[in-house]
Amino acid sequence: MERFEIVLACPSCHVGARLTAFEPDDTDQAITWTDGYREIAGVPPPLQLVRCCACNAFYWTDMATPVLEPLASDSVAEIETPDENSYYEAIDRGLGSDQERELALRVLAWWRGNDRFRKDAARDRYPTDRRAIRNIERLVDLCGDGNHEILLTRVEALRQLGRFDEASETLAGICSDYELAAVRYGSLIAAHSRHLEILFD
């Protein structure tokens, strides 16, 4: 994989922050989970939304201006990976103002919440706290129609909520190009499993 650093200027206060970006390639070891998160060995989650460490504002990295003049890298703070709660806070602050952004933030919150289940196969591996449940209930509503990826997100959210009949109905609308994934979701639904699982590795 390729690794490179960029410095972004916060759109609110213009203070720069360092972001390490990764360009994965085919030789990287990757696991795709049933929630759609593709985990690549040694690569942190992608940073679509970040929090400015100077003014605390959230901003989308694709809306921030890269700083072109070279800066001594130790003078620029490294951007932190937001956790599940940061994404909820961003939603509360209105960062998910259009449907596409809201969907992105809710999927990111879900993935970061599910991270704890990727490391521990022994426990119940689906959201149980109220905020996380409300988040995936909203995901079900946001993913009512769309491409196969959006529909599979809906299937998985319904499955993790234990709404197996609705998950089956949504799964029936997935086209045959995604048969491998569909078969896997179908067997988990048939077994009434709510657990996060590996989809492909």
Ligand SMILES: [Zn+2]
């Ligand atoms: Zn700022």
